[in-house]
Each structure stands twice: as C-alpha cells, then as structure tokens.
Amino acid sequence: MARLVLREPGDLCVNTESGEHTLTAPEHDAEAQAVLGWLQDHEISHVYTESIRNAVDYVLDGGRTGRFDLLSPEVHPGERASVGAKLEYEVLRSLSLPKAKPLDTVISGVPVDIKATVGSNWAIPSEAHCQLCLCTQIQLKKNRHRTWLVRAHRSWLYRGKGNKDGKRGLAVQARDQWSVPLYDWAPLPVNPLRYLSEEVAQQVLADQPGQEERLLMMFRALEGHVIPRNTLLTVARSHDPTRRAREVKKAAAAEGLTLLCGRDAGAAHGIALRAGEWIAVREDAGNGVLPQTAGSGSG
Known part of the structure; x- marks a missing residue:
C-alpha cells in the first residue's frame, strides 16, 4: 500500500x-x-x-x-x-x-x-x-x-x-x-450454537439421531439462551423448524424444561423474546419457571 x-x-x-x-x-x-x-x-x-x-x-x-x-x-x-x-x-x-x-x-x-x-x-x-x-x-x-x-x-x-x-x-x-x-x-448477536463445546456441537448437528432428538439436545445444552429461528433451521434442517420445535415440548417438559416461543410467551414469564425466538427454561417445582440469563440470537 x-x-x-x-x-x-x-x-x-x-x-x-x-x-x-x-x-x-x-x-x-x-x-x-x-x-x-x-x-x-x-x-x-x-x-x-x-x-x-x-x-x-x-x-x-x-x-x-x-x-x-x-x-x-x-x-x-x-x-x-x-x-x-x-x-x-x-x-x-x-x-x-x-x-x-x-x-x-x-x-x-x-x-x-x-x-x-x-x-x-x-x-x-x-x-x-x-x-x-x-x-x-x-x-x-x-x-x-x-x-x-x-x-x-x-x-x-x-x-x-x-x-x-x-x-x-x-x-x-x-x-x-x-x-x-x-x-x-x-x-453483533452471537449464534447460540457457538456456546456449545465442539463435542456437543457435533452431536447436535449430526445426521443421526433425527430432527426432534437433535432439537431436544440443543434446548437441553442451551438452557436459558435465546434461540432464533435460523438456529432452529440449522439444527433441524427442516422447512418448518418451528413445528419441529413444538413437537419436542412434551419431551422437554418430562425433563423439567419449559419451551417458550414468541413475545407473549416470553412476556408471561418475564423474558424478552421476539417473534420466532425460543428459549428453554427450568421448572421450579411448585413455583413455576426459573428464568435463566438469556444470551442473544444469531450472528
């Protein structure tokens, strides 16, 4: 130069x-x-x-x-x-x-x-x-x-x-x-997948197990982090990742995790979510949801 x-x-x-x-x-x-x-x-x-x-x-x-x-x-x-x-x-x-x-x-x-x-x-x-x-x-x-x-x-x-x-x-x-x-x-928002260890990231993104199992593994590993739609898409590799995420709510609940999606659901629990964003939070027996410190979306 x-x-x-x-x-x-x-x-x-x-x-x-x-x-x-x-x-x-x-x-x-x-x-x-x-x-x-x-x-x-x-x-x-x-x-x-x-x-x-x-x-x-x-x-x-x-x-x-x-x-x-x-x-x-x-x-x-x-x-x-x-x-x-x-x-x-x-x-x-x-x-x-x-x-x-x-x-x-x-x-x-x-x-x-x-x-x-x-x-x-x-x-x-x-x-x-x-x-x-x-x-x-x-x-x-x-x-x-x-x-x-x-x-x-x-x-x-x-x-x-x-x-x-x-x-x-x-x-x-x-x-x-x-x-x-x-x-x-x-x-700049950080893609929450970057918070995973290399080993866990490989498991979450592997071809097997299937979509729902990968999403559940992701929510479990990223409890308390805001998950934008594009991150769901990366993990689920589905044309409708939101539907796939809804399908794992029951399995997550069995582990004590509540999956919240969107502004209304987040606001009801004191958590700021935008349209299309998800978060997994832990149930406190008898006292409702325990909010975690949420990370930002993708980037």
Whole structure:
C-alpha cells in the first residue's frame, strides 16, 4: 500500500475524473448533511445489526450446510467477503431505499455507495471516488460493528493502481478525522450454537439421531439462551423448524424444561423474546419457571 500524504479540507482534490475540486469536511458538505438528516430519523444501529445478522445467516446457509460460525475453517474467505455484498441489499430493504445508479442508492436526492468490510479497510470503486459512502466495519472476533458516512475524496484514498478493479482503500486518518460515525461500536448477536463445546456441537448437528432428538439436545445444552429461528433451521434442517420445535415440548417438559416461543410467551414469564425466538427454561417445582440469563440470537 503506497504511502499517502493527506491533503486536508480546504485543499484541492486532484487527479479525479471530475477535475480538481475543494476537499470538504462533513460539516461543510451540504449533501452529507442532507443524508445525515435523513439517517437520523432511523434507528441506524439497529438496522445494521439486523442487516448484518441476516447477511451472515444467508452466507452461512446453516439449514443446508450446518455451519454457524463465519470464522470457521469451513467458510471460504471469499464467502466471508461476500457478507458486504449481501449487507447492501439488506440495508436497502430495511430502510426502504431504492437500488439506484450511479452508485448503490439515493438518499435525499444524493447518490450514496454502501460498503462493508470484515477486515480493516474498504475497497472504494472508481465510480465512488469523491462520492458519499456508508462504510461499515464488522469485527467478527469481537462480535461488533460500526458505520461511518464519509466522502471518499480520491485524495484520501491510497494511491497506486488499486486492485484489479481499480478499487482503493480509504486512509485511516480520513476516516477518523473527516467522516461522521453514525453510531459507536454496536454488539453483533452471537449464534447460540457457538456456546456449545465442539463435542456437543457435533452431536447436535449430526445426521443421526433425527430432527426432534437433535432439537431436544440443543434446548437441553442451551438452557436459558435465546434461540432464533435460523438456529432452529440449522439444527433441524427442516422447512418448518418451528413445528419441529413444538413437537419436542412434551419431551422437554418430562425433563423439567419449559419451551417458550414468541413475545407473549416470553412476556408471561418475564423474558424478552421476539417473534420466532425460543428459549428453554427450568421448572421450579411448585413455583413455576426459573428464568435463566438469556444470551442473544444469531450472528
């Protein structure tokens, strides 16, 4: 990566297809302020958390592959990199934004590119040079993410030919000094299967015993953890994992476990569940359910 001596806001941005223009800090960038104003009306941290969760689940394809950890050796580096491409569509869908040229979308009449990385930098394509970009960094080992709005001035991109597509990385100084963080580090939900020992995980995901036996084993091992639908799908490998989960409630009850599903069931026992989420809790003889400390969903 070539050494980059950064020009600062007020200097000229040179060597661009659109010609020389003044470098602008976000507070003096009318288009950036318009986009920020629109984004501030949405729960962006929540939108990105759910979008990343969905993108990761899509890439892992647990219902067919049995995979539940994006850092697993079974996941090709190219698959991990593809999370960013899927994330773009998830964000557009969640925010009801159009897929629109010349970049990825348009917000308040302003073209915006959407970029994400599971590494330390983004690959900014030539068409996005000097344009506004939503740049998301996903740290898989720390289960967290954050997003900035930055105008990717070419003078703030690493020089040279870039990669084979002409993409260039954004200078860290530009990200830190002349961009706008949309939210601080936000936690990513952890797939509860990652809490299992390797031995138990192999048993829960084995072809034998059957679906119901695997689900019961999972609920038993993950008592007190919130289980999202995608985790059920990974274990049951069924088109209707929710029905399969309901079919093990009687067997779980015989072991003193109560299986709860959804908002109403969780609320009745003082446990926060969302639609489609499950939890196994222990019965206390004569005193009802004993809630456990619940973990988060998938990711």
